[in-house]
Structures are given as C-alpha cells and as structure tokens.
Amino acid sequence: MSVRGTYRIGVIAVIVLAIELLVWAFGIALFIAADRYLPQFRIARPDVLYGLFLGPILVALFLFGLALKNRALKRFSAQPLLSWMVPATSSVWTSIKFLLLRHGLSFAVFALAGPQMGTRLDQIKTKGVDVVVAIDVSNSMLAEDLRPNRMEVAKRALTQLIERMQGDRLGIVVFAGTAYTQLPITADKSAAKLFLSSIGPGMVSTQGTALGAAIETASRSFSPDGAKGRAIIVISDGESFEDDGEAAATAAAQLGIVVNTIGLGSLAGAPIPERNGGQVIGFKKDKDGQTVMTKLNEDMLRRVAVAGKGEYALATNGGTGIETMVENLRRMDQTETGTYRFAGHEDRYQYFLAIGCLLIFAGLFMGERGMERSRWNSFSI
Numbered sequence: 589m590s591v592r593g594t595y596r597i598g599v600i601a602v603i604v605l606a607i608e609l610l611v612w613a614f615g616i617a618l619f620i621a622a623d624r625y626l627p628q629f630r631i632a633r634p635d636v637l638y639g640l641f642l643g644p645i646l647v648a649l650f651l652f653g654l655a656l657k658n659r660a661l662k663r664f665s666a667q668p669l670l671s672w673m674v675p676a677t678s679s680v681w682t683s684i685k686f687l688l689l690r691h692g693l694s695f696a697v698f699a700l701a702g703p704q705m706g707t708r709l710d711q712i713k714t715k716g717v718d719v720v721v722a723i724d725v726s727n728s729m730l731a732e733d734l735r736p737n738r739m740e741v742a743k744r745a746l747t748q749l750i751e752r753m754q755g756d757r758l759g760i761v762v763f764a765g766t767a768y769t770q771l772p773i774t775a776d777k778s779a780a781k782l783f784l785s786s787i788g789p790g791m792v793s794t795q796g797t798a799l800g801a802a803i804e805t806a807s808r809s810f811s812p813d814g815a816k817g818r819a820i821i822v823i824s825d826g827e828s829f830e831d832d833g834e835a836a837a838t839a840a841a842q843l844g845i846v847v848n849t850i851g852l853g854s855l856a857g858a859p860i861p862e863r864n865g866g867q868v869i870g871f872k873k874d875k876d877g878q879t880v881m882t883k884l885n886e887d888m889l890r891r892v893a894v895a896g897k898g899e900y901a902l903a904t905n906g907g908t909g910i911e912t913m914v915e916n917l918r919r920m921d922q923t924e925t926g927t928y929r930f931a932g933h934e935d936r937y938q939y940f941l942a943i944g945c946l947l948i949f950a951g952l953f954m955g956e957r958g959m960e961r962s963r964w965n966s967f968s969i
Contacts, residue, residue, distance in 0.1 A: 596679040597654050603683055607944035608647055611691065624799035630820030630933060632702030638695040643690055650686050685954045692947030699941035714755030715922040717817030718773055720809045721746055722802040724824035724852070725791045726764040726870065731825075733858035735905050742823045742852055743787060745908035750780050752914050755922075757808045761786060763802035773809055799833030799892060803847060807840045817920035819846045821913050822892065823903075825853040826885030833888065837896035841842070847896020848916060850909045853884030907935060 595796045620628045631637065705834075723746060729739040750758065758780050759773035799822065806820045820840060820880040822833075826849075837847040859871035859879050872880045886902070899916055901909030 597651065597658065600654065600679050600683050601651055602941065604647055604650070604687065607687060608644065611694075624867040626705070626714065627736070628706050628933070630704050632704055632933070632935075636701040638696065639700070640694055640695070643694055646690050646693070650690075654682070681718035681955060682684055683687060685951050687949045688951030688954065692944045692949075692951060695940045695944030695947065699937040699944060701937075703936045703940060704934045706934045714775075715925055716753070716755030716757065716808055716815065717819060717917050717920050717922065718757045718815040719749070719760070719821060719917065720759040720761055720773065720806040721749065721821050722761040722763055722806045722820060722822045723787060724797060724802075724822075725762045725763070725789050726785060726795055726797050726827075727789050727860055728825055728827055728908050729796070729852070730789055730860050731853060731858040731882050732861065733856070733884075734852060734903065738852040739788060739901050741905075741908060742850075743784060743822055744783055745828050745850060745903060745910045746787075746872075747781070748908060748910045749913065750777055750784070752910075753777060756917065757815065758804070760784070760787075761802055761806045761809065762791050763798055763805070764792035765787075765796030765798055766792055767798060767801040767805040768792070769805060769809055773811070773814065797826070797828045798831050799826070799828040799888070800831030800836040803833060803840055803892075803896070807836075807843060807845055810845065816921035817917070817922060818844060819848060819917060819920065820896070822847065822849045822889070823852065824849070824886075824889065825882060826851055826889040826892075827882060833892045834895045837892045837898075841895065843898045845896070845961065846898045846916070846920070847892060848898035848913055849889040849893045849896075849900050850888045850913065851881065851886050851900065851902045855884055855886065857881040857883035909915065 606923060622639055624886070725739070730743065731739050732738075734741045744887060746760075753775075755775075757773045757775045758777075759769065760780065761767055762770050762773040770787070771780060774780065792852075802824075810818050819898045840847050856899055858881065860882055862870050862872055874880050886900075890900045899912060901912040903909045
C-alpha cells in the first residue's frame with residue numbers, strides 16, 4: 589500500500605507494463621503486415637532493430653528507480669508528515685514523462701534502422717575503359733613461392749580488379765601453350781565473377797606460356813565501336829618459350845592498346861607440386877627425372893610492358909600489383925560505356941525521427957510534480 593507523498597508503484601507498474609505490451613503487439617503486427625503486403629517496404633539496417641530491446645530494460649530500471657525513491661522519501665520524513673513535506677509528488681506525471689522518453693527513444697532507434705518505402709528509378713551514365721585480362725593457367729602457376737600458390741594470387745588480383753571497376757568493361761582470356769577467350773568484354777560484374785571461379789590449370793590442354801598468343805587473342809577482343817581507352821593486363825610468371833610476346837605487344841600498341849604485365853613468382857623459383865586428393869605426393873620432374881624448377885621471368889614481362897607502352901608490377905604475398913594497374917586505367921581516356929537504370933528505395937526515416945524527437949523533447953521539458961495544493965487551504969476566514 590502506498591503512502592501519501594510517495595509514488596504509487598503498483599498502479600504505475602500496471603499502466604506502464606500494459607502500454608509496453610500493447611505497443612510491442614501493435615508494432616510487431618504492423619511490421620509483419622508491412623513485410624507481407626508491402627513488398628516495397630524494407631529496413632536498410634535491420635541489425636539496428638536490436639536496440640528496441642532497450643525499451644523493456646528501461647521499464648525495469650524505471651520501476652526499480654521509483655522503489656528506491658519511495659524508500660528515500662520514507663526515510664526523509666515520518667509518515668504523518670510526508671504528504672505535507674512533499675505535497676506535489678505525482679505518479680501520473682512521472683509515468684507520462686517516462687513513457688514519452690521511452691517511446692521517443694524507440695522511434696529514434698527505428699529511424700536509425702533506415703525504414704524505406706517505395707522505389708525510384710535513377711538513370712546513370714557511366715564512363716570507363718575496356719580491359720582484357722590475359723591470365724596464365726599453365727601448370728607452373730601451381731608453384732607455391734606465393735601463398736597459397738601463383739594461381740590463387742592471380743585470381744585474387746582479378747577479383748580485386750573486378751571490384752574496382754567503375755564503368756569499365758572487362759574481358760578474360762586464358763592461356764597456356766595456346767590462348768582462347770573465356771569471357772567477351774562485358775560490363776556485367778556478376779558474369780565476370782562467375783567465370784573467374786572456374787579458372788584454373790588444366791583449362792588449356794596444350795602446356796606452355798604463349799604470351800604472344802595471349803596478347804593477340806586479347807587484342808581481337810576489342811570492338812571498333814568500343815571505349816577509346818583500351819588496355820590488356822597479362823598476369824603470368826613470364827616463362828614464355830613458345831612465341832614472341834614483345835612483337836605481339838608492339839603490334840597491340842600500334843592499334844592504341846596499352847599492354848601491362850603483372851609478374852607472379854620468385855627469381856629463385858619453386859617446384860611444381862603434384863597432388864592426389866589435395867595431398868602433395870611429389871613434384872613435377874623432367875624427362876631426366878630431375879625436379880622441374882619454375883622461375884619468374886621478370887625480364888621478359890618488363891620487356892613486354894615496355895613494348896606495349898604499359899607498366900610492369902610484381903605480385904607479392906602482401907599485394908597483387910593490381911593497384912598499379914587501376915591507377916593506369918584511371919589515367920586513360922574515359923569513354924561513356926553505357927546508361928543504366930536502377931530502382932532505388934526512398935528513405936522514410938525522417939518521419940520516425942521527427943516523432944521520436946518530439947516525444948523526447950516533450951518528456952525532457954515535462955515536470956514530474958503535480959499541482960501543489962496549498963497547505964493552508966483547510967483554513968477559511
């Protein structure tokens with residue numbers, strides 16, 4: 589039983605908890621209905637919604653705090669004098685103030701979650717260059733002087749290039765002893781990533797490293813009506829004995845195509861592991877039974893880059909060298925590569941944020957004390 593001059597915790601708890609349950613039930617039902625019947629509704633940052641669980645915690649802390657206040661008030665004065673010493677204690681106004689602050693916070697949290705409603709169509713014109721990546725898939729790319737091996741580092745470099753495409757179009761050529769186009773030039777990043785996942789040694793039956801054939805095949809991938817800026821990026825260990833990579837790079841440069849190279853491997857070289865079920869069972873040997881050592885032919889790759897009026901970059905365990913290539917692409921002439929339309933969601937957080945701010949400010953400026961009755965109103969003259 590509450591004492592006059594203290595807070596009526598029982599009544600306050602019933603009111604606050606009833607409103608809490610009603611708000612949660614209404615909010616969940618509304619959210620489910622919106623998700624089911626309004627396909628254009630979505631939450632941009634759903635993880636933020638976990639912040640709504642602070643509400644019940646605040647309710648518990650509020651009721652606990654009132655109990656502590658009552659205890660302090662009872663210690664402050666004896667029961668007969670308490671209502672006279674603290675005449676304006678108001679359970680109603682205290683509850684309203686808390687409810688405004690508590691539910692204002694919920695609206696603010698929901699606004700931070702990024703509610704979005706409806707869609708808009710945006711039209712964007714993109715500019716970029718056409719790039720063909722010629723990637724070495726010969727057995728020497730299995731050497732592990734780069735971790736986990738040269739092939740995986742080459743694929744990592746291509747992945748990084750795809751992620752940095754800004755209106756650029758990309759084609760992929762794979763080569764070993766011969767070369768062929770795996771992906772024609774496209775602006776579709778998803779298609780590029782799909783083809784990338786299938787790249788690996790064994791794709792080309794003829795072994796070797798035909799740099800010249802790779803550059804010639806890549807050069808034929810460009811269309812006359814394509815972008816003005818055109819570039820080839822050769823990713824290889826450079827062990828080319830089949831043809832003349834320099835001559836092919838010179839021919840490409842004469843067509844206005846820049847040829848860049850990325851070297852994979854080490855000058856010291858490494859053996860080529862042979863595996864069975866993922867386990868290394870030995871290393872590749874030559875016809876004399878000697879272990880084959882594959883080395884990075886950095887000099888060859890540098891000469892090819894010079895002939896193609898491009899640049900050479902060395903891939904390491906710390907970096908793939910693709911950043912250098914991207915910088916070169918950004919310096920090339922950019923051509924409008926297409927106009928794209930996409931649907932974007934309209935933000936609606938501002939409405940919930942406005943309601944939350946109004947509730948919070950109302951709660952902050954609201955007092956907790958009721959109208960004080962005069963201590964002398966029992967006397968009349």
